[in-house]
Amino acid sequence: MTGRLFQFGRRSRDMIRRDVDAELQFHIDARTDALVREGATRDDARAQALREFGDMDDARRYIRRMDTDIEHQSRRRDYVSELRQDLAYGIRMLRRSPIFAFTAILTIALGVGANTAIFSVVHGIVFKPLPFPEPDQLVRVWSANPGANSRQAPVSALDLDDWRAQRTQFADIGGWWFADGGSGIDLTGSGDPQRLSVAFVSPGFFPTLGVPSLIGRLPREDEMVRGGDDRVVVLSHGFWQRRFGARQNVVDSSVTLNGEPYRVVGVMGPELRFPSDRVEAWVPYSTIPDASIPRIRPVRILDVIGRMKNGVALPQARADMNAIAGRLAVTYPEDANWGEATVTLLADAITGNVRRGLVALLGAVGFVLLMACVNVASLLLARSTVREREVALRLALGATSGRLVRQMITESLLLSIIGGAIGVAGATFGSRILVALASGQLPRTSEVGLDVTVLVFALIASLATGVLFGLAPALRARRSDPQVALREAGRGLVSGRGQRLRTGLVIAEVALAVVLIVGAGLMTRSFIQLLRVDLGFRPANLLAVNFTISTSRHTGQAHRLVYREMIDRVRTVPGLVSVGAVKNAPFRGNGERIGFVPEGLSLGAGEQPPTAPLIHVSDGYFAAIGARMIEGREYNEQDGALRVAAPGGEPVFSDTPSLIINQTFAERHFPGGSAIGKTLSFGENRVPIIGVVNNIRQTTIEEPVQPTVYINNMMNSRVQVTLVARTRGEPLAMANAVRDAIWSVDREQTITSITTFDQIVGEAVARPRLLTVLLGLFGTLGFVLGAVGLYGVLSYLVSSRQREIGVRIALGAPRGAVLGMVVRRGLVMAGTGTIIGLVAAFSLTRYLRDVLFGVTPTDPATYALVVVSMLAVAVVASVIPARRAATIDPSIAFRGE
């Protein structure tokens, strides 16, 4: 290693060329001289020297090549050894200042960790291609009713068959019916009876996805149609492992579903979790009897995907579907209003409504990383001032400035890689916590994890961070003049440039913090607005038990009696205040859409009746959930009791049917008077309204309540039941008693889920809560980092200008003026940063528009609050160093070093 010290500088290509020529020339000259001395003429001597030498051109070429090799070798060796030196030196420096190292590494770990965690989530949900072959060819298709402004409606099974038959731009089209907690099938036979969560799929479903089965096979076309051998089931990987212990011989075995034998034809791979993570099996849609879901055009229930043919783009696919829907609208009166179709890429459809929020998060967390960079850069700068003498010494001893920059960057990279590694370790937990926080309200969470892309992201983030925060101090070191530095370092005089750079960093930091805090503030206000929304019912102490009454065991109208009996039995359970039931609990489905004609409205020719969701309820439901009747009454036990109606089909009512409507419905269709006693017509049926209930949020908390119609489940029966029970104490403590009461009616009744309404509401706000918690966290981080940065720079300023301040005090400057000077300085920095930050926030927060509720992205109150709090923090951060400045002992100015 010592040899290196006396190494000549690097040899360029030209230098090698010149050296080789000089060496060979020397040889020829020396030999010629010798021969001349022996008595030869100069020309003869030269000729002989050349002859003795041999092929000089070949030798020259060969030697040059050798020397170039030697040069490369030594450069490589130097580089490696210098890197090793730099690393060893860097590690020594970090060890020598453990507090600095700890702070810097922790800051970077936080920054990189938070970014990696968020990125892993966003990547898994938004960026990663869907786990299907050629995912770009997959689209989501909806029926559209432009008149009712219903653009994304489910599709009727009959329409789907026609779409599939008439398609020209699609390789295949398939549909499914899946409702979490709604679409299920009872598995009996071996082991405990169990309610399976099932997707009922049409013949085109599997071919459209294009994913082969893991074992066994996919159902054939003739096994998925009415009249075919359609009692077949495909198992999900998870269910196969849980229930069948991953046994291969499950294929071709028979299982009992809804009391009938089904053949297991195949098992899908673990990556196929479509349409939901919770699907346990796929069963042909054709197995659903008309009595449950009538196979008629107005029953629009299927979700549809299509695979575009090779080379077909979205516009052609749209044109194809619209043409088909248009033809169907002409052919079938039931489809008259449904002459269009909506087609979007499947990836967009799955992640569309969460993408904005997630990308906003990614942006915000990127700001946190930037702030971490700025803070570490600021730390490094403060340290580099301390190290100025060391740098100057090395420069004076002949280190090149490039070499010093490399040393600095190596140290920064060392910090960033250690910090990044810790951050990534943290991110593995972080991303799991994020997914858990989302309470199942994010799609594709099973695909979230640390894969290669995420790790590459983390590596790039770490390296970029290291270069970014290492660059400023490194460049400063490069420019430092060794003479000046050696003279001044350690004497407490700071170069103006360093001070300016630090000031710039603090301003940038405050600006970044303001953007983060504005984002956090907006999101928090939005979340508060969301929590303030009047749900229309009281979720506290409310138990929800979800199940589906079997029509295969309770045939004919028996299931109605079972329904009635179950409610009555549960009402006898002690500890319950009130009990009711509903088909779709709030935030658990939208009811069924029906068309109606309100009394007093006459439709013009060809005009379609308005539509509204219809929700099936029991007597006492509104009292049980804590809703309020505005007018009239809700159903009682006499309404619809033991009356018989035709099974399924269009709403068919018992002989004295009646309806309850919500407030919005009353205001929309019966403005300026009482709706009680008015009627709605459904075809031939005119049904009177007996009550108006307050608005109950049904779809989501954010969406305004639609005009809604409620009907007594005893009049128009459905077998999907959410039994709601208001309890005196903790609701889940009553779960067993309620379940036993249900089982006392039907021992084999499967229970889909038991939960509380607090939980249901919690899930409904899970996404905004996640955004709020994270943005709040980032905002807080921003606040702290900004304040610490400001404090750090001002304290540094005060301590480096001690003498100057001392002189001022000695010359009679009042201490108040000194205090004011420092605080002013802090406020100017904070103020500048705040203004820049406000401008940036103003242009950036519009990306939050889609995820904000009840607050505009430019909400003046939020901005004002942010300005006030940022400046308040700036004052606090400035006052501490300012007070120290004001109490400087003037004698310090005259003390020697």
Next chain:
Amino acid sequence: MNRDAMELLQGTLDVLILRTLAWQPMHGYAVSRWIRERTEGTIEIEDAPLYKALHRLERAGCVSAHWGLSENNRRARYYRLTAAGRQRLKVEENSWRRYAAAVFRVLEPA
């Protein structure tokens, strides 16, 4: 010159150069003269392969080179044996001696 002879010559030349430089650092011309004088013209040596060998040995780390002044004050490239070169010389010398001894045992009648 056929390929095999070249190989042989190369090996021979390397060990001769290393041996020569073992005395003291010298420039290429001096190495050339020294070897010629010691072999008394028995072996026909060209300078081109000699210089190629010198630079090849430099790449292999057996010699190091630096510029210095020659006897008549001209810039000349001096070669010095490195520790690795000394090691290599020892190995090559041994194998040459064993080789030569074996050859002599065959040539000299018992």
